[in-house]
Amino acid sequence: xxxxxxxxxxxxxxxxxxxxxxxxxxxxxxxxxxxxxxxxxxxxxxxxxxxxxxxxxxxxxxxxxxxxxxxxxxxxxxxxxxxxxxxxxxxxxxxxxxxxxxxxxxxxxxxxxxxxxxxxxxxxxxxxxxxxxxxxxxxxxxxxxxxxxxxxxxxxxxxxxxxxxxxxxxxxxx
Numbered sequence: 001x002x003x004x005x006x007x008x009x010x011x012x013x014x015x016x017x018x019x020x021x022x023x024x025x026x027x028x029x030x031x032x033x034x035x036x037x038x039x040x041x042x043x044x045x046x047x048x049x050x051x052x053x054x055x056x057x058x059x060x061x062x063x064x065x066x067x068x069x070x071x072x073x074x075x076x077x078x079x080x081x082x083x084x085x086x087x088x089x090x091x092x093x094x095x096x097x098x099x100x101x102x103x104x105x106x107x108x109x110x111x112x113x114x115x116x117x118x119x120x121x122x123x124x125x126x127x128x129x130x131x132x133x134x135x136x137x138x139x140x141x142x143x144x145x146x147x148x149x150x151x152x153x154x155x156x157x158x159x160x161x162x163x164x165x166x167x168x169x170x171x172x173x174x
Contacts, residue, residue, distance in 0.1 A: 001128060003087040006077075009124055018071065020078045021045045024142060030083035035092070037153045039079045041100065043145035044071035053144040056113060057104035060146040066116030069099055072149035073117035077124065080153055089159035093128040094121060096152040102141045110135040117149045 010016055023029060023040070031038045044051035044067075051071055052064040060068075077088075084090045099114035101107075114135035122129040131151075141148045 001088050001091045001125065003081075003089050006088045006124060009126075013123055015074065015120075015124070017078045017081065018045070018075050020075065020082050021048075029079040032083070032155065035154050035156065036095070037080060037083060037155045039076045039151040039153070041098075041142075041148040041150040042072040042075040042079070043142060043148050044068035044075070046071070050143055050145055052146050054146055055102045055104060055107075055140075056109070056146060057107035062109050062112055065101065065113035065146050068145070069113055069116030069147045069149060070120035072147055073097070073120045073151070074124075076149055076151040077121070080151070080155075084155060087159075090156050091125075091128075092154040092156050094125065094131040094151060094153050096133070097121065097131045098134045098136065098150045100136050100138050100141055100148040100150075102139070102144075102146050103137045107137065110137050113147060117147075121151075 020029060027040050029040050052060050052068045054060045056062065056065050080091055081088055097117055099117050101110045101113050103110065114133060118131070118133055121131065
């Protein structure tokens, strides 16, 4: 992916990459293993404050949860860009997004909340932003966040090099 293209797309959407929040515990924002970059769970922060604290089904609406999930997804992109030296040029594609949703026991709209992150990531990255996903309901999250988003991405050693072709288990077509 080209860094300039992604930044231009963000601008077209009226968005900007949020600053990467400092870790709140003992971990690193991104850990790389070969061509995989694992982004630590992101909770939505704005100006150093938690966006929409609480639980879905109580203090937080589905729409608020979607907004927080989108913000956390954009923070994950900030973490990837920072890890890759301040550029998206070595980002190949997103592979997996896990969205944890703090919710009441009766709440069942976890996938709808998780769509906030998924839709934002695809809007910014296009087809290479499409990903496998899990939406998981939990009793609570760090700092009282309503959502937490973790991302796994494929990255390359060189800009523009695609190391993996998703063939869905079939041999590549020539």
